[in-house]
Amino acid sequence: MPAPPLDVISVARAGKAVYARVQGLGNFSNALMFEEFCEAELQQGADCFVIDLAECTGMDSTFMGVMAGLSTHFPPGRSAIVVLNASTKNRQLLDDLGLSKLVAVRDKHDSVPPLEMQPLASDALPARERAERIRRAHQQLVDADGRNAAKFGPVLKLLQQELGSSN
Numbered sequence: 001m002p003a004p005p006l007d008v009i010s011v012a013r014a015g016k017a018v019y020a021r022v023q024g025l026g027n028f029s030n031a032l033m034f035e036e037f038c039e040a041e042l043q044q045g046a047d048c049f050v051i052d053l054a055e056c057t058g059m060d061s062t063f064m065g066v067m068a069g070l071s072t073h074f075p076p077g078r079s080a081i082v083v084l085n086a087s088t089k090n091r092q093l094l095d096d097l098g099l100s101k102l103v104a105v106r107d108k109h110d111s112v113p114p115l116e117m118q119p120l121a122s123d124a125l126p127a128r129e130r131a132e133r134i135r136r137a138h139q140q141l142v143d144a145d146g147r148n149a150a151k152f153g154p155v156l157k158l159l160q161q162e163l164g165s166s167n
Contacts, residue, residue: 010117026063065137079104098145
């Protein structure tokens with residue numbers, strides 16, 4: 001049996017709930033397609049997103065920014081995004097960036113229904129659109145927790161310069 005692909009997000013939908021399983025890293029390469037998928041699912045009436053991190057070895061800021069942006073589609077205080085099976089490392093990342101205030105984190109949870117998960121394609125966006133989406137993800141982290149401005153301000157400035165020079 002071949003090894004599963006590295007750094008992939010697989011998804012499925014059951015009713016109004018969307019399920020995602022991160023294998024390897026949740027990163028800029030797969031986060032942008034995950035964002036696109038989630039936006040389409042929101043348009044189709046999805047009202048809950050369950051993200052299983054049992055096989056996730058880490059998350060970069062773009063992936064976490066996409067989660068922060070997803071949370072803005074729901075009223076404050078509503079746990080419409082649930083993160084399952086976060087390792088200590090991933091839980092710390094969520095805490096450090098203030099995302100654990102936006103998502104419900106559930107430890108050692110395995111009651112995901114049996115679903116046929118479909119892997120999302122890797123990012124194939126044009127360079128300008130990719131840069132804009134990465135910029136937006138980082139801005140969403142800053143908007144989610146003002147303390148993130150010190151961490152991601154230089155990234156935002158660099159991306160804005162890159163976008164400005166490609167006009």
